[in-house]
Amino acid sequence: MQGTHTQAAGMGGxxxxxxxVARMQMTRGMRLTEAKQYVADKLxxxxxxxxxxxxxxxxxxxxxxxxxxxxxxxHPAQANFIEAKFNISRVLDVPINCVDRFKERARFETAPxxx
Amino acid sequence: MGDGTMARLxxxxxxxxxxxGTALAAKRAKVPALEPDEIEHVLDIYASxxxxxxxxxxxxxxxxxxxxxxxxxxxxxxxMQSFEQWMGADLVELCVGDYSLxxxxxxxxxxxxxxxxxxxxMVVPMQYGVMTNLGLYSRPDGPFKNWNELLPLxxxxxxxxxxxxxxxxxxxxxxxxxxxxxxxxADGLDWDTTxxxxxxEFLAALKATEIVRKKxxxxxxxxxxxxxxxxxMHGQLEYDGVRLAGxxxxxxxxxxxxxxxxxxxxxxxxxxGKSCAWNMARALTLIKPCMAEATIPIHPNVGMxxxxxxxxxHPVVDAASRAAKAFIEILKVDGL
Numbered sequence: 001m002q003g004t005h006t007q008a009a010g011m012g013g014x015x016x017x018x019x020x021v022a023r024m025q026m027t028r029g030m031r032l033t034e035a036k037q038y039v040a041d042k043l044x045x046x047x048x049x050x051x052x053x054x055x056x057x058x059x060x061x062x063x064x065x066x067x068x069x070x071x072x073x074x075h076p077a078q079a080n081f082i083e084a085k086f087n088i089s090r091v092l093d094v095p096i097n098c099v100d101r102f103k104e105r106a107r108f109e110t111a112p113x114x115x
Numbered sequence: 116m117g118d119g120t121m122a123r124l125x126x127x128x129x130x131x132x133x134x135x136g137t138a139l140a141a142k143r144a145k146v147p148a149l150e151p152d153e154i155e156h157v158l159d160i161y162a163s164x165x166x167x168x169x170x171x172x173x174x175x176x177x178x179x180x181x182x183x184x185x186x187x188x189x190x191x192x193x194x195m196q197s198f199e200q201w202m203g204a205d206l207v208e209l210c211v212g213d214y215s216l217x218x219x220x221x222x223x224x225x226x227x228x229x230x231x232x233x234x235x236x237m238v239v240p241m242q243y244g245v246m247t248n249l250g251l252y253s254r255p256d257g258p259f260k261n262w263n264e265l266l267p268l269x270x271x272x273x274x275x276x277x278x279x280x281x282x283x284x285x286x287x288x289x290x291x292x293x294x295x296x297x298x299x300x301a302d303g304l305d306w307d308t309t310x311x312x313x314x315x316e317f318l319a320a321l322k323a324t325e326i327v328r329k330k331x332x333x334x335x336x337x338x339x340x341x342x343x344x345x346x347x348m349h350g351q352l353e354y355d356g357v358r359l360a361g362x363x364x365x366x367x368x369x370x371x372x373x374x375x376x377x378x379x380x381x382x383x384x385x386x387x388g389k390s391c392a393w394n395m396a397r398a399l400t401l402i403k404p405c406m407a408e409a410t411i412p413i414h415p416n417v418g419m420x421x422x423x424x425x426x427x428x429h430p431v432v433d434a435a436s437r438a439a440k441a442f443i444e445i446l447k448v449d450g451l
Contacts, residue, residue: 001418001430002180005451006203008169008436009443010178013198018205019239022177025449026206026240026303026335029377029411032176032449051175066238068200082235095333098234098300 014060015068017043017050020092027094042092063091117394118387119427119434126162129392133157136389136396144343144363146404149396149445156445157399160437161392168436170443177205177450179337179378179414181244181307184209184233192233199239205450206240208305209233215248217257220288227299234300242335243296244305247289247319249312252281259284262348278315278349282322289323293331303335303377311341313348314359317367321354321374328375338371339380339416340364343401365404372411378450381405382416385426391434395423395441403446412449415442422451 011018017039024035036047043063049055060067061075066084069075079087082102089096102108116122124132133154141148149157160168170176183204184195191209198204209230211219219226226243234241253261259281262274293304304327310317324336345367347360354370362370364381371379383398398415405413420426423438442448 001424001435002178002183002198002202002204004430004432004435005178005417005439008167009174009176009439009451010203011175011205012203013178013205014200014238015203018175018177018203019199022179022205022450023240023302025177025179025412026242026337026377027333031409031412032447035177035412035449048173051173081238084238088238097297097302097334098231101231101298101300102235 011051012053014066015053016056017059020065020088021050023088023092023094023096039092063087065091116387117385117389117391117425119425119429119431121431122390124390124392126158129161129390130154130158132390132393133161133396136393137400140397140400144401146363146365146400149400149403153399153445154396157392157396157441160441160444161395163437166433168433168440170440174443176443176448177412177414178203179206179305179380179450180204181208181305181339181418182210182214183207185212191229192236195233195237195241199237204239206242206302207237208242208244210244214244214246214307215251216245216285216288216292217248217251219245219292223292223295227295230296230301231299240302240335242303242305242337243292243301244307245292246308246311246341247285247306247316248308249278249281249285249316249319252284253277257281266348275349275351279352282315282319282352285316285319286322286326289319290326290330293323293327293334297331297334301334303337305337305339307339307380308341309338310345313346314352315349317345317359317362318352318354321370324371324374324376335378336376337378337380337414338374338376339414340367340382343381343383364402365408368405368409368413372409376411378412378414379405379409380414380416382421383423385420385424387426391423391425391437395438398423399441399445402442402448406446406448409449414450415446415448417442417451
């Protein structure tokens, strides 16, 4: 089911920018058009680009948002997982609960504007 | 067909099905039928002989993928990673196979630990999903009298009292779940199949959502329904002065928004004896009124047996992809 809907209608998650738009829907309750435009403006791309893996792979690399890796393509020196979510929170200016918890539990000093 | 079997229909037969589906839905829910251009659009989607269909480039929507972390093919963590890395999921959901609130309540610390650890290894947003399943709060599974046994006996007042007690306990459990999951680092919650036990269950989800929104302003709350119509198992329950029994998607959405949810998942159940085109026309008609009024994202359910997708465990890809295309192109939904 998931595979069918992804192929037919999905933004592709972290293959492109679906996870970023989803965050704006979940956290801010933004409708789709507004959420896409918000993310596009923050990243300096068009709303159309957000579903394009070729464009978004470079954009995710530039901002440290995490990318899908495989045997052939790995990015050990780049941000991924919780590291990537620090960058997503800062660039999109959206709070991410587990990032805030991480900072609190790792006893980071709260840096203004980091989440 | 709605049961997943293959059917061959002519274009005119399909048109008749679509016209009948929208007309019946409009009459039942007292909403407008689909416009002629919308009927034509549904017809084009369902008359295609292609094995698969899709939305136009740039028209993609968000997929709020419930049940992705359910130990389907590996550990729950690995399942969620598979959905993130291979399946293009825009968000994932941790849950247990039983999915019932009352069951989860007993293992909450373990679930919270799992979510905490999983969040360190994921990029996409992660929500925790349960269904309220208020029936489990009645005997023999729960502490309260069984309203499903009392109602046929005509003991209406007793049944209603039991339902009201169950609502209070369920709300308490939902808020406890939210407290623990927020502390563990969850991005959001999914109250799924809401209203399966009728108006008391819908009330519990609305009340819990209101409390969660006040306590945790940035926590996502997706409220998905169990059916298109709220069953009046109590009949007199109200939220914000609105009687819950008998509400259709538009009225449901107004209350869900008011309670503070960040996503609404309307449901229209499948009639297995009718064609997918008939079912899709009905689903579009019932959900369409939500789109103009919504201030939060609308994600119609398109899983097995709902939203034009057949009631069959291995969904036929042409039917599922036609449903996705129809919802996005005709209603401009925010996700699925």
